[in-house]
Amino acid sequence: MTIEATRPTLPGDWLDDAELGLSGLDCEAGELSWKITTERYTSPQIAARERDLIWMRTWQVVGRVDELAKAGDWKTYQLFDQSFIIVRGRDDVIRGFVNACRHRGNLLCAQRKGNSRQFLCQYHLWSYDLRGDCRGILRESRAGVDRNDVSLLPVPVDTFGGFIFLNPDPDAKPLAEYLGPEVVELLQPYRMEQFVTVMDVEEALECNWKVVMDAFQEGYHLWGVHPQLLNVIYPDPEKGRYWFLGDHGVATTPFDVPRPASGPDGAQGETFGPEEQVAGIRKLPDTFPAVPLMLPRFEELVAEYRGDDGVLVFPDGVTARTLLQRATRDTLTGMGLDVGELTDNQMTDNQGWVLFPNFFMTVRAGECHIVMPTPHSSGDPNKCVWHVASYMYLSDDLAALAKAEPVVVEEPGSYTYFEALQQDYEQMQRQQAGLRNNRLTHETITREEMVVARFHHVLDRYLTGAES
Template identity: 80%
Template structure:
């Protein structure tokens, strides 16, 4: 089932929550008092806590397992591994995407041993029992002698739904619907980006030497930019007084203006130079630069000196360039605000989906527990998606990369910096005398995430 937003009739756009003091928390003073500001380090290293998480979090929550366009036609399937549990996700002949336990109902043999494929049916290689794409048992070897009713041995279903072009799976057969799990505000706020029409321009999976929550924590705050990504300070200046936070049940969204304070060290030329460096981190920016340069040129005067009047910055020009470019390509960004043209909104969908999204592109980081259950390791999936017209989409789309040898893949600059830093952090967290982390008010989303995790580990999650 695909989720659609049910939006009330109103004159404002969903993205305008940023300008509404009733909906967007801001500044250091807005941090809820009951958030946890000291995180026990054993949460990242303890096998016992990892086992608790398996039972109380991973076996009970909706998890992103891929993109709907990976299963473009009937019979396309992929597998999803969660610890030692294996699932199949397949597009049926009726165009519905379904999920099943990856095991034959006869003697439990894996039906799909590869990561993905296309089949007219699922055939068990052990005793040749077969199943259709909807999970019904269609063939039993020497059925007249088997003494088995086909209707009793259909594949075991697991809940699968789609939203924003992403496929979500929940291992719990009694799971509440995805729309209820996300909540109406999450659906409404994300719908205008039209992510279901985005195509994949980067897709990498690799084992990491760190706990999955180290990854979630790293991407939930901008406090580390000064130490890890100083090159981004030309265009991103995380300021907890100007940033905005919104907590939506188990989930959250945060954003900070895609801009730097104006001053002697960041005049018009420096602002423009910062924008020109963005293609190293954001793949959609090159599309916007030609129009951006046209707009910048309008403000060059005698001697080629660049002067911005009040109300004009490199950020506002990039906003205009982004809207002009995407609209000129026939893409619909009419429901997005000017801020959404430039400012990345960082979404955390519990338990392990982090996404930054702005007009025309989004980037996801999805860390999962290592199949071995070792709390000091995880598997991360990082991917980028762009909103492109059909003729460009075909050229830009890429196939998944699975990194076999750790460290052999080079990510774009900022992501490579995070990749290296997170594994250093895990090494430090394993020191036995370090009993807890101290979370600052600038890491409000990290505190919120652990607040939700506390409820799940306490068995009180909704």
């Protein structure tokens, strides 16, 4: 899926276009959902409406293209009680089907993944090729069935950015139309299809899927949940930029180490000097796994500004941030990744993407991280399953060493995530416990959580049937 650039500048220059990006203070109060009813997170009736009006009608990421590397590679996707097969055909096309034999409805694929030359029903031995066409019926001459009438039921499947998308609705509009041209244009330059999986974990959580989406769409909770990140990221609604793109959107806060030291009340302290800035960069590997690849070049660049007396002095226009940008561009280019269509800011700054309904991604040059919560198969609104994964651009030799296999956590709490993700894991489940209190009727959203308010505004439209 490709699209021609619609503006003469780099796609990432939207941050400097006053007609496109909003600041956190630009949005009128009446445009978004600033009070959110708590029953949205706890009501079985609302969960049932979400199933019918959202989950059965929207495009959802179900895996990575490289999971289906060879002809015959397949995987299954479970959504509530609905089961789907995604398979790479002999013609190299990835297709989707309802996971049920057209004879008596038996599951064709009972495992999570595999490789097959055909799909054979174990009940009465009907068979289907990788295009979904029926190829064999037991004692066909007596069956009285036309093969052409019993092909597998197709499901819309498409790919973008190395991700596989599926829509349960057979009449769904094309993925490119669902995403919209701006989304495609802005994300293509990252070359995510060339990234390799370095973490891939699924686990059931004791919270609603929207609790997960809400948590990852705002930085207002850093002071309470991730204070260690304030050394390198300082969310500021005036500096943050947001662009709403149909049902989707992107937000970013500048990666701004050289900031005044201050607290959440805005009280100003001393400005971070060069040594403090560099120290902040060196702490990044705790949160961003690709940064260690950039540090050798970064240290070379820093050394150019250290005098014979050992004192580090940055001239005007040079900061640790700009040096990391140079180091990132130099390193990735040297490794073979084309970053020519990315801006300097995209070398360092995470842009947070929401693709409705459940895909949240932070992406910067050379790496991206996703969080995808789905409703629990039981339909219990107080539970969900989250899928967290990280992807990086690596040379072939490093990719072979770093590639991670999927992990499905069966025992709650037995898997330890990296620090910030572990903090979110614990906090989200505490929030769900609070949301279940009967006298708490709604949440109150602040301007610093504008993306959360926007997400629920889109959700409202779906739940009223406006998207049907």
